[in-house]
Amino acid sequence: MAQIAIMGYGTVGAGVYKTLTMNRDVIAKRAGEEIQVKRVLDLRDFPGDEAESKVTHDFADVLSDPEISVVVETMGGLKPAYTFTKQLLEAGKSVCTSNKELVAEHGVELRQTAREHSVNYLFEASCGGGIPIIRVLDTSLTAEEIEEVTGILNGTTNYILTSMADEGKEFDVALKEAQQKGYAELHPEADVEGWDACRKIAILSSLAYGKHIGWRFVPTEGITKVDKGDIEYAKALGCRIKLLATSRRDANGIWALVAPMMIGKENPLTAVDGVMNAIMVKGNAVGTTMYYGSGAGSLPTASAVSGDVIACVKGKDGSIRTEQSTENLALLPVDEVSRPFFVRMRGTEEYAREIFGTITHVVHLPDYKEEFGFLTEMMPEKDFKEKLDAAKGILSWYRRGKKEEEQEA
């Protein structure tokens, strides 16, 4: 019998408790022994909850209990999660987390600490909710030189963009509804400004390319400026606007970016709607692979955390081998990356050609008089932005995902 503790009994923590209870038998079979939650650490009490009798407010009850071998950290945030995790690892307990802030900020160090104490620091649930993307990168696609990781990694923004596209809502309305339905937080900045997706692509890219990528170095744009009109232009072009978190290996190095982009049918991520997440990984041998599932939610995220707990119980002799370089990777500036751009502006097509050169896919929408949209040719972002600065009447612009055949070229 393996005894564990859960720190933070919120949506995910309670989901872990529920998953370990409802799937007790199959989990015991796969882990090799039964897994029991001995302690739940939270500031609150949970009268009437099935975990009520296990609740403690004192971290020492977890840290100092020699029977507890694995600890689930679903508190979120850096403080006190960082200190707690560090102390637990140093005390020889494995930690499994869904806390992407902490993983993105201190993951390399904590993995190092875990290794030094022959325990594990696992974070499958930190990216893509229930999608097993971390272990895929860590233990499956190991024969690959990874060339690209691109994902829809944030369910809140994808829900908002889907409801804007499918129901013609403005951003503010869609956000408010998402908040009412519990898909967006009261303070939604981390989601809608792209920071959540940014942390996740930094974590995934660090695993994919084998060097640490600091999330602060990933250029990040959110979706707050996306308006109904932009969505309608996208539709007219057969596209969707999606918040993509992407990183890619080019001849000179690796760049990363989080931004709303226009993508079309040629990209399988276009069909990923609502709160679902998907991650596309390209390798130089396997080609394109894709992983799809619930990117958030109590049970899907809990499933990933619980899978990590099972791995720790099964591999408690230190048999899980996770390596992560402490070396930092300097990202290339996105300015150098070439692609087509979508531009929405006032003025004449002639003027647009004067500024941007050849333009294609010109769209005039009946509801939007005195303006139009178009695509530029492929050009480095640097060049595009120079033209943009020189132009008058710009209303909005988006990066256009390249077509598959262009990407392969």
Added chain:
Amino acid sequence: MAQIAIMGYGTVGAGVYKTLTMNRDVIAKRAGEEIQVKRVLDLRDFPGDEAESKVTHDFADVLSDPEISVVVETMGGLKPAYTFTKQLLEAGKSVCTSNKELVAEHGVELRQTAREHSVNYLFEASCGGGIPIIRVLDTSLTAEEIEEVTGILNGTTNYILTSMADEGKEFDVALKEAQQKGYAELHPEADVEGWDACRKIAILSSLAYGKHIGWRFVPTEGITKVDKGDIEYAKALGCRIKLLATSRRDANGIWALVAPMMIGKENPLTAVDGVMNAIMVKGNAVGTTMYYGSGAGSLPTASAVSGDVIACVKGKDGSIRTEQSTENLALLPVDEVSRPFFVRMRGTEEYAREIFGTITHVVHLPDYKEEFGFLTEMMPEKDFKEKLDAAKGILSWYRRGKKEEEQEA
């Protein structure tokens, strides 16, 4: 430095050699040491090939070489692959294979043998080519009670069905073209009769449900009877005909089936075209997840084999824990499963109603006079087949994939 051997230097075997060479550095980093191919066992010689000097025709050169710790088996077929694998495992060497015939037939026994000798028998490449589905089931979705596994698991038939749908070709023509392009074998029975997909769903289901499922017990229908007309009716219904390999947990147990089915937009597998494969896995906590990638081809399959080799090298102290029950699972008869059915028949709608009860989605195609197509209500397959036997003028019929909302019910 880890020394390995490759047995069977065909498409996949040569792909493994190429992958290990071209990605040598990143592989060495992930495996913890360099991996070198010491021997290539094949009946043929390969003059001018980069592996030429390593070729041997004598199995003893592999079996008796104490330096060789991991062996890749990409020979295919049961003989002599079974005997070779068994002897290698007993000699304390791990074996990594792409051979689904062997895994479906003797996988349970060989995994058992591997465990007894503290080595590994890994078969990521046996299902879904480069898609890391085996390890996902084995080590990631471990907290789940798996409820369904449904996949497009055979690239050849998916290529043929896609080319019939997109280019209006008859089966024979599409098959011949697939053979010319190297996507179908000269003797395509294993693919077009569904046996390849059958072996794969048996392997995946055994892992998913934790008991061994004999592939011979999975009801299997191929695609040889699918004709151009059927495809056109499918189109008129907004559907595609796909060869699905599926297994599902119902209240009374588990059933499995390989058959061409009509699926619509509600099913993400509908969009999986050409030689691509995808597998949908549903769990009771995580919900629906999907895995997509190249289901065949030299380098994608080689990537999966090479990933297994790396896992063996990294875990050569026996740290990979794979469990597989030797207990057999008795499948439920598919006869009990309820769903709607598509029927194409001569005669009148009145007559169809007399036989099948309520019919919906009636389609009359201008090119197919004196016949029509329709969907039945949901009914157990047993009832449907009784009606089918009683009816005159039946031209063809297909199982209709249920809509998501019906499946969840």
